[in-house]
Amino acid sequence: MATCELSSTTTYPHPSAAEALHQVKDLAERDPLFSSALQAADSPQAASDLARRHGIEVSPAALWRHRGTLARGGQPTWRG
DSSP, X not given: OOOOOOOTTOOOSSOOHHHHHHHHHHHHXXXXXXXXXXHHXXXXXXXXXXXXXXXXXXXXXXXXXXXXXXXXXXXXXXXX
């Protein structure tokens, strides 16, 4: 039986979800065009694709869970 061992020095090319969400929020605050596109995205998947085009890997699920913290004023980005 084969096993998969991971060393403690394994690195991952993608940031954690919290880091990626922080990057999305920072970019939205700095870049009005990105902010407008994020608010116009019709789904978390579309927002994830938008973030990916800007070099940020974030899952649609992470964006959905934090939808009320991405836009100024704490307004949800997508209706629940």
